[in-house]
Amino acid sequence: MVVIMKGADVVKSMKEKMLKDVESLKSEGINPCLAIMRVGARPDDLAYERGAVKRCEGLGIKCAVKEYPESIGQDDLIEEIQKTGEDGGIHGILLFRPLPKHIDENAVKHFINPEKDVDCLNPVNVAKVFEGDASGFAPCTPAAVMEMLEHYGIDVTGKRVVVIGRSLVVGKPLSMLLLKKNATVTICHTRTRNIEETCKSAEILIAAAGKAKMVTDRYLSPGQVVIDVGINTDRDGGLCGDVDYNAAEKVAGYITPVPGGVGTVTAAVLAKHVIKAAGRLKPPVK
């Protein structure tokens, strides 16, 4: 019988701990707060924002949404980011990307206070993920995959883990998080030859390719753990992952659904990072 790895179950158990952590912070006079910095109002950003605000507020974390016009200049945005970074009442900063074309993300990201950089934009935190230094913040989606594996008691130590996709948002940082946990990691991508065979040989297969239902039964072998990070729109306009779920559930030992899988956990990880930041940024006892 395949085990469906439900995002909601992972979130539920994360929530218990987080509620206690927030309570403890508040008893010390710290009110954790996430600043959501958004340039323009793209529907994708708004959808993610709604989820993040709901998740954070449900945990007692305040959200300060800062919307800027699409016409904002790069220097003005940097100034806003710096101001937010220095604001003692704000513990986490989430800056939506992509930014408008006239703003160079590479120029901007350095100005996010690394101590508040809860979605890992500042190179200081990017380098920490690469180095396996857990004192920074990993991007929320790969961290959500790790939460799911842990929740379902799947130890990756020594296991053959294949990651499809080498993006900076998921594939690469996830590979580093898995490596840190002693997995043997293979990174596949569009140029990989015999990708089906490589995927078949995995004990844990993680699809983060951004290609609807590309992982068919030819990629799978019995009993595999199959984690689907993709969120795509299928031909009928519905949501689907990178994995052909109907094919996979017949073969896999564990599988994450889309929706209701990794994506559900991402906002909880964001909240967890805000709590971590708030705990560290707390003022010294007088």
Add this chain to the structure above:
Amino acid sequence: MVVIMKGADVVKSMKEKMLKDVESLKSEGINPCLAIMRVGARPDDLAYERGAVKRCEGLGIKCAVKEYPESIGQDDLIEEIQKTGEDGGIHGILLFRPLPKHIDENAVKHFINPEKDVDCLNPVNVAKVFEGDASGFAPCTPAAVMEMLEHYGIDVTGKRVVVIGRSLVVGKPLSMLLLKKNATVTICHTRTRNIEETCKSAEILIAAAGKAKMVTDRYLSPGQVVIDVGINTDRDGGLCGDVDYNAAEKVAGYITPVPGGVGTVTAAVLAKHVIKAAGRLKPPVK
């Protein structure tokens, strides 16, 4: 017949181009200069320094060796690093590690001017390697492996490349450089199960484990490209790599010797990075 990938041959062809580049810089009034910053006088550092100075000076690159007493305080070292970073006559900075125990490398590395950080210590450059952004500097040893592959016309695109070792100095950055060139990369390490089988399945096998002759014939399959990054001392006090060379040369298609392989190329890469830095730091035309 196995092809022996000789470091000297790679260096020879790199040198031709570098001599031209240095000449061109000098004709513009730029005298490329590497600052070697060394705390104490460990024999390993001195040996590497001699090689680097010889290589650089043979190319017309000046070396400014700055030796500091082992007792130097962290703040004083940081001040020296900052001063060197601002010195218009210096284009590259090589800081030997490990630093003495009373100095926190993590605190120091941020102060190396990223534009002069020719061996990739500053997180800005570490993040760039991770991101596949070639505008920074990769650490010299993994970059030397890439030079060797290129020199011998070995295209890694789509190939199964297995890297043994996940260090920050070699294994991880090398994996990222290979991924950038579209290899399918598997990272193995001490916790990997069935490592022999995984290594056997590689088209290109790169040993960077730091364990003398660990790669025996049981790790190898006919025709493989075997790159040996290890530099170890064997029981007789001689140098040897991570690969059992005698076993490998009977099986492999290509193989790098130790000594005379990757290590030979490293100092040439260092020189190449200094030239790159000098070319970028040149003053604007008046």
